[in-house]
Amino acid sequence: MLAIRLQRNGRKALPLYRIVVQEAQRHPLSGRIVAQVGSYNPHTKATTLDKEAAQKYLNNGAQPSTRVARILEAEGIKMPKWYKKAGEKHATAKHADKLRKNQPKEEAEEAPAEA
Numbered sequence: 001m002l003a004i005r006l007q008r009n010g011r012k013a014l015p016l017y018r019i020v021v022q023e024a025q026r027h028p029l030s031g032r033i034v035a036q037v038g039s040y041n042p043h044t045k046a047t048t049l050d051k052e053a054a055q056k057y058l059n060n061g062a063q064p065s066t067r068v069a070r071i072l073e074a075e076g077i078k079m080p081k082w083y084k085k086a087g088e089k090h091a092t093a094k095h096a097d098k099l100r101k102n103q104p105k106e107e108a109e110e111a112p113a114e115a
Contacts, residue, residue, distance in 0.1 A: 002034060002062040004054070004072075016041055019049065019068060021057050040071060049075050058083075 003024040010016035019038040026032055037057070038049035054072060058064065058080055064072060066086045073079060096102055 002057060002060075004037070004057060004062050004064040004068050006040065006065065006067060007033070014043070019054075019071065021062055024063065047071055047075060049077075051075065051077055 001024045002021055004019065004021050005028055006017040007020045007022075007028045008015050008017055017040045018036050019040060020028075020033040021035045021037060022028065022030075022033045035053060035057070037054045038047060040047050049072075055077055058072075058077070064079075064083070069079065069083065069085070079085075093099060
């Protein structure tokens with residue numbers, strides 16, 4: 001199965017990403033890719049994309065990662081019917097009752113007695 005994912009390039013603290021089509025079982029940094037369909041710069045949000053090639057791989061069953069799916073939709077590429085959009089994550093505390101903001105407020109100390 002093919003996957004469309006980001007492959008990190010660039011230098012330390014300044015990543016640049018390639019948008020590549022790759023076997024899903026391979027690690028993104030293995031270097032063995034089927035095709036490179038674009039690039040993405042997260043600092044400037046600049047994207048270059050070969051829309052025809054990306055659409056061809058999507059139509060043939062390549063599974064996009066969640067980040068790549070966002071990029072493709074922003075570029076105007078129609079996602080296939082079988083693609084399920086990832087839901088939003090909601091963070092919840094494990095022990096919400098122990099949080100300081102959920103503790104009952106203590107009585108304000110009385111004003112010091114006048115001497």
